[in-house]
Amino acid sequence: MTDPRPYVPPAVPRVQHSPTEPLGPVNSAITPRYAGFATFARLPRIDEVPAADIAVLGVPFDTGVSYRPGARFGPAAIRETSRLLRPYHPALDTSPFREAQVVDAGDLAVNPFDIGAALETVDENLSAMLAAGITPLMIGGDHTIALPALRAMHRAHGPVAVLHFDAHLDTWDTYFGADYTHGTPFRRASEEGLLDLDALSHVGTRGPLYGAEDLTEDRRLGFGIVTSAEVGKRGIDEVVAALRERIGDRPLYVSIDIDVLDPAHAPGTGTPEAGGMTSRELLEMLRGLDGLNLVGADVVEVAPAYDHADITSVAACHVGYDLLTLMARRHARSRAEAAVTRNGATALTGV
Ligand SMILES: N=C(N)NCCCC(=O)O
Numbered sequence: 564m565t566d567p568r569p570y571v572p573p574a575v576p577r578v579q580h581s582p583t584e585p586l587g588p589v590n591s592a593i594t595p596r597y598a599g600f601a602t603f604a605r606l607p608r609i610d611e612v613p614a615a616d617i618a619v620l621g622v623p624f625d626t627g628v629s630y631r632p633g634a635r636f637g638p639a640a641i642r643e644t645s646r647l648l649r650p651y652h653p654a655l656d657t658s659p660f661r662e663a664q665v666v667d668a669g670d671l672a673v674n675p676f677d678i679g680a681a682l683e684t685v686d687e688n689l690s691a692m693l694a695a696g697i698t699p700l701m702i703g704g705d706h707t708i709a710l711p712a713l714r715a716m717h718r719a720h721g722p723v724a725v726l727h728f729d730a731h732l733d734t735w736d737t738y739f740g741a742d743y744t745h746g747t748p749f750r751r752a753s754e755e756g757l758l759d760l761d762a763l764s765h766v767g768t769r770g771p772l773y774g775a776e777d778l779t780e781d782r783r784l785g786f787g788i789v790t791s792a793e794v795g796k797r798g799i800d801e802v803v804a805a806l807r808e809r810i811g812d813r814p815l816y817v818s819i820d821i822d823v824l825d826p827a828h829a830p831g832t833g834t835p836e837a838g839g840m841t842s843r844e845l846l847e848m849l850r851g852l853d854g855l856n857l858v859g860a861d862v863v864e865v866a867p868a869y870d871h872a873d874i875t876s877v878a879a880c881h882v883g884y885d886l887l888t889l890m891a892r893r894h895a896r897s898r899a900e901a902a903v904t905r906n907g908a909t910a911l912t913g914v
């Protein structure tokens with residue numbers, strides 16, 4: 564006879580230093596990293612915590628691509644690869660998952676046959692997250708999904724500054740008559756009035772264009788460009804200082820197309836271009852953004868079928884980790900500021 568008692572799986576020990584601290588990743592000293600369900604950096608799922616501050620959200624969508632498909636498998640590959648991420652960030656001296664409750668919110672069920680419907684699903688879900696006070700990091704998916712993300716950002720914050728890391732401008736007009744593609748999100752966003760026209764930058768741009776007017780159009784839409792070659796010539800610190808100056812304390816959305824990296828650093832992508840940045844340069848630039856008002860971000864265009872030895876998803880998960888760290892530090896800063904305001908108010912009223 565079989566035992567009628569249900570099977571109860573063993574508890575998964577997590578990193579949590581005190582009961583009042585955020586619930587951390589699965590403890591890799593107890594459960595080997597390669598065991599168990601894959602969430603980003605082994606973080607808890609959103610339904611495992613009472614409230615989240617920051618959420619990783621997968622968007623497995625690639626119906627907007629102009630060349631090689633496959634970015635719909637990006638979220639799953641990035642989660643798998645992210646198992647090795649550790650909880651302490653030495654370059655910024657931060658344990659991001661102690662600073663804020665960071666979770667994995669799973670994947671959105673986006674329609675693969677109806678781009679308009681897919682964009683609406685992204686917008687609705689991100690808007691709901693933002694309304695709940697959650698800062699989103701979207702894992703793509705192709706670059707089309709930056710448009711609904713910017714619509715949601717605009718609804719929550721008004722026009723936002725955009726720092727766009729990409730080999731491509733993505734401000735083209737249409738492909739085969741289609742308005743909503745991975746080559747057009749930033750043109751649509753600019754036309755729709757979602758962006759703060761004084762603080763828009765592409766970084767890492769390179770490669771052949773359709774014509775010189777691509778650049779004049781891009782300027783007309785409000786963008787400034789730091790090419791991939793300029794990053795090398797001017798150096799990270801100088802470029803970061805100029806970008807920070809331009810962004811100031813505006814709400815900032817950071818969009819990272821993994822093809823900003825050289826194909827040697829990110830072969831697993833749909834429209835690769837030679838002459839790109841190294842992953843070291845990109846990570847250094849992200850660390851240079853510490854202290855800015857980062858309200859949302861994405862990492863897009865990872866297409867695992869063209870990858871080798873997970874090179875691209877390793878880069879993407881580290882980029883995601885750095886973005887989460889910036890978000891967690893921003894969250895900790897606003898918590899500290901709120902505490903000062905509360906204490907100030909207490910001092911004034913004497914209660
Ligand atoms: N967003 C990315 N990755 N690529 C856009 C390339 C558009 C084109 O085929 O001209």
Ligand SMILES: [Zn+2]
Pocket residue numbers: 729730731820822823834864
């Ligand atoms: Zn690109």
Ligand SMILES: [Zn+2]
Pocket residue numbers: 706729731733745820864
């Ligand atoms: Zn792109």
